Amino acid sequence: xxxxxxFFCGSCKKxxxxxxxxxxxxxxxDQELAASLLTRFExxxxxxxxxxxxxxxxxxxxxxxxxxxxxxxxxxDVFWSGEVFHMIQLARQGVLAPHHSARTAxxxxxxxxxxxxxxxxxxxxxxxxxxxARVKREDAPRKLEDLxxxxxxGRIVMxxxxxxxxxxxxxxxxAHYGPARAEEILRGLKANDVRTCAGNSxxxxxxxxxxxxxxxxxxxxxxxxxxxxxxxxxxFLRQDDKGPLVFPTTAAxxxxxxxxxxxxxxxxxxxxxxxxxxxxxxxxxxTPVRGKGSPAEFGKYMIPIDDALPIDDAAIADQLDLAIRxxxxxxx
Numbered sequence: 525x526x527x528x529x530x531f532f533c534g535s536c537k538k539x540x541x542x543x544x545x546x547x548x549x550x551x552x553x554d555q556e557l558a559a560s561l562l563t564r565f566e567x568x569x570x571x572x573x574x575x576x577x578x579x580x581x582x583x584x585x586x587x588x589x590x591x592x593x594x595x596x597x598x599x600x601d602v603f604w605s606g607e608v609f610h611m612i613q614l615a616r617q618g619v620l621a622p623h624h625s626a627r628t629a630x631x632x633x634x635x636x637x638x639x640x641x642x643x644x645x646x647x648x649x650x651x652x653x654x655x656x657a658r659v660k661r662e663d664a665p666r667k668l669e670d671l672x673x674x675x676x677x678g679r680i681v682m683x684x685x686x687x688x689x690x691x692x693x694x695x696x697x698x699a700h701y702g703p704a705r706a707e708e709i710l711r712g713l714k715a716n717d718v719r720t721c722a723g724n725s726x727x728x729x730x731x732x733x734x735x736x737x738x739x740x741x742x743x744x745x746x747x748x749x750x751x752x753x754x755x756x757x758x759x760f761l762r763q764d765d766k767g768p769l770v771f772p773t774t775a776a777x778x779x780x781x782x783x784x785x786x787x788x789x790x791x792x793x794x795x796x797x798x799x800x801x802x803x804x805x806x807x808x809x810x811t812p813v814r815g816k817g818s819p820a821e822f823g824k825y826m827i828p829i830d831d832a833l834p835i836d837d838a839a840i841a842d843q844l845d846l847a848i849r850x851x852x853x854x855x856x
Contacts, residue, residue, distance in 0.1 A: 546572040547786035549602040550591065552584045553773055554744075557806050558604065564802075565793045571786050576600070584610050585687045591619050591778065598780045601787035604773070604794060608644055609692045611774045612841040615641040621779040623791050631795075635772050635813045643795055644772030646803035646810030649827045650693045651758040651768065653739045653746050655731050665738055667762035668697070672712040679737040680718045681727045685851035688723060689742055689771065691844060693761070694851050696769045698843035699835050706847070710854040720855060732756050743827060744808035751807060763833055769840075770832035772813055773803075 551558045555577045562573045578586045588610045591603060595618070603620075605611050614620055615637055622640040635644035652671070654664040665671050671680055683690040697706040719736065721727050727739035728746055732754035746758045760768035775794045781787045793799060803810035809825035 545570060545786060546574060547601045547783050547790050548574045548576070548599060549604055549790065550576045550578075550587045550600045551604045552578050552587050552606045553604055554606070554808065557803075557808055560806075561794075561799060561802055565790060568793070569789055571789060573790070584689075585691070588614060592617060595619055595779075598778045598782065600778050601781035601783045602775060602777055602790050602794075604775045606648075606773050607689055607692050607771050608642070608774045608837050609695060609771070609841040609844055611642045611776060612637075612838055613844065614776070615639075616841075619779060620776040621781065621784075623777050623788060625788075625792060627792055627795055632813055642774045642776040643791075644774045645795060645800050645813050646773045646808075647770050647813060647827050647829060648689075648743045648773075648808070648810055649768045649770045649832070650689065650696075650761040651741060651743055651746060652761045653728050653731050653741050653749075653756050653758045655734065655737050655755055656757050657755040658734065658737050661757070664757070664759055666759045667764065668709065669764065671718075671738065671740075672709065672716065674716070676716055676738060678717040680713065680716060680739065681730045681736040682713075682718060682720055682740040683724045683727050684720045684722065685855065686848050690724065690740065691848050691851070692771060692840065693740065693769055695840045695843040695847035696833060696835060697763065698847045698850075699839045700763050700766065700833060703843075703846065703850075707850055707854065710851060714854055718855065728754075728756060743825075744810070747809050747825065748807055760828070767828070767831040767833050770827055770829055771837075773810065 562575055566573050584605055584607060591614060620641040624640045628640060628643060631643055652665050685691050685694045697709055721730060724741040724745045727741045728749045730736040731739045732749050740761060746756055749756045762768055775791055777787045777791055800812040804812055804822050809822060811827040811829060
């Protein structure tokens with residue numbers, strides 16, 4: 525009987541220990557893509573993942589606000605964001621904890637916080653999607669200024685600039701052109717009857733089904749439409765004669781994470797070659813930041829990182845709040 529009790533109690537301890545192997549992640553990456561990778565992590569480590577995703581129409585912002593609200597009593601262990609600029613803001617406000625390992629020691633400085641508070645990988649870029657059924661390739665807009673031409677009046681759509689990568693893109697205008705010129709551009713788009721919609725994928729859908737001729741969006745949303753044989757192509761959204769906004773997905777550990785050990789294991793997985801290879805091979809085709817893509821198979825999806833808009837990410841993060849406020853004022 526005593527042996528049975530010892531066995532039973534030992535079993536309880538084992539079950540209890542197993543139950544404690546979990547990690548909570550807030551994620552603004554597209555759920556279908558992120559879930560497949562997080563499932564792979566679960567199978568590989570035995571650590572259960574509880575994931576909280578945000579909606580398409582409030583991309584990044586809702587989870588950023590939640591992390592700020594929970595700063596003194598964090599519920600999440602890791603934040604995996606689809607961009608970098610709100611992550612920089614979280615770092616500045618003391619929400620994130622440093623992470624260092626042999627893997628991060630050689631991380632490209634361009635895609636990492638100097639204190640190790642966040643790391644970037646798997647890049648996307650801003651583009652101008654256009655209808656191949658309604659717009660000739662040679663006539664398609666190739667830079668932001670082209671969309672201010674009167675010939676595009678009533679033909680342009682963009683996601684609501686208060687959320688997601690559209691807010692980042694507009695903040696990039698404020699950083700690159702300066703606030704005065706950026707506001708002129710917003711007023712020019714308003715004068716051209718630009719329409720706003722819930723998200724980037726909706727903007728591409730409007731181009732695909734003929735409700736618009738051009739849209740400001742991200743590479744992955746166009747790749748998705750092309751996979752469905754939709755009549756849509758893109759040019760990189762250049763600002764003036766400079767390159768497009770290129771941005772990585774980012775990951776960080778939350779300061780005071782309830783499951784710190786598991787959080788570090790998840791970070792190591794997200795920063796692995798395995799994850800970047802999965803991202804370039806995925807439907808989103810995110811470009812690796814460490815140059816480990818397979819050009820033979822994925823060359824047409826690779827983003828020209830070296831030709832990106834030459835603006836420091838922190839400078840864009842500085843303009844984010846102003847850009848969102850002015851966009852809402854001018855485009856409403």
